[in-house]
Amino acid sequence: MEYKDFSKRELAEILDIIQASLACRTETDVIAVTGRIKELVSADMSVCALGETSTGRLLKVANHNWPGEWAGMYTSEELYKDDPVFLFNYESSRPYTWAEAMRRYPEKPYADLMHKASEFRLRYGISSGISSDGPKGSIFSFASDQDRFNPHHLKVLDIVTPHVHLALVRICGIQSRAEVDISVREKEVLGWMKEGKTNWEISVILSISERTVKFHVQNIERKLNAVNKAHAIAIALDSGLVV
Template sequence: MIASIEDFISTSASISTAQALRDLYLEAVESEGYQNAVFARTRDRRVVDIPWMKFPAGYAESYVANGWDQIDPVVHFVNSARRPFAWAQACEATKLTGRQKKFLADCRDMGVHSGITIPLHGPGTDVDLISISLRDEKQARPDRLAVIYGLTYQYRLRLSEIIEERRHCGQDLTAKEIECLRWCKEGKTNWEIGEILSISEKTVEFHLSNTIRKLGVSNRITAVVKGIQTGIISI
């Protein structure tokens, strides 16, 4: 359990994958009482991508099938918001239509309510957002909102660092070096890799030696591990 923002910062600094960072963030916000969470990308008041989400069963399917992003007051409000806001604020700032009121009632019935959203502005009309919300009929603690904001901003900062580290980590590897690394992951020897790629065993050794040096590791096993962690090769 994450006890403080300081703990979250310290722990997240040692995490090297986006998935592990997401899991840490979800654990942290759940310890604050929020069981629902979503990281979404919006453009022109529409949701264009959802990297991850955690909702009650059936909610996400209903949201997409009903085109709820077109009427969601939060999605509409996030474009002009420059600070984190409670969903109630977005509703108060909007003259809700009958369809929007029904949407909010449906959300509550499905266990998604009393949320807060942190806008993360990008270029033009692009706005990333992280929303967390309650599943049970209990009120959020307003004295903990600063903690939630701190956790979310640290999540986004560390995610940007991981993406940048991943980009730099693999950008100097040649296609042949990546190919050799992939076959290393499959447990192939240098001779077997050479046979597969129609190159000499010495050439394989050369490529793997370069890969180990560029990734800043000590051997082929740790090169494979780092390659998976940074997304250069897949599991």
């Protein structure tokens, strides 16, 4: 993801959200961060959760302003089992619209659930998550009763999701990753990735080929068990590999 995709105001807020995610230590902290993301993507409501990828069972729900009655029903009645947004989350490694999830799961039980959700103003939305951390995965959802979401909002989620995911994992007390052996060159590449540089730009800065940069990026993602560049940067910041 290139930072030039964003306005100066957006970029400043995104970078501030990343810093706030690094500082999260409580559920209240995470809720505050998701609330800021909500504003950035023009949503009215937001919620995030951490669950078991094998069963879908929710382990932690951090609710900013999701409708309380719906949230209670969703958990107590295990409605996530018929939720196309939730199910699609563990198939996708990128942010997505609810419309995309509904196209993937068009059958009646899933359509019925989305109809129920719309009664609580949860009619349109975008979601994202990370499911590469072993048996635990996250989901972040932002909704409105108006269809105001666009591809630009998905780009915002692509950058911030890995950072707030790690914050959610942290407050749940899940054990941190084992120390990773990153080479000096890989740390250099990571540093420029953090600055939003493309592979080509990094190749020019370091006087190496773009193919070599891509090789280092792939190694970094593999070593950190990251799903993409943004996730790798989040892990590196969270673990102190880069500052």
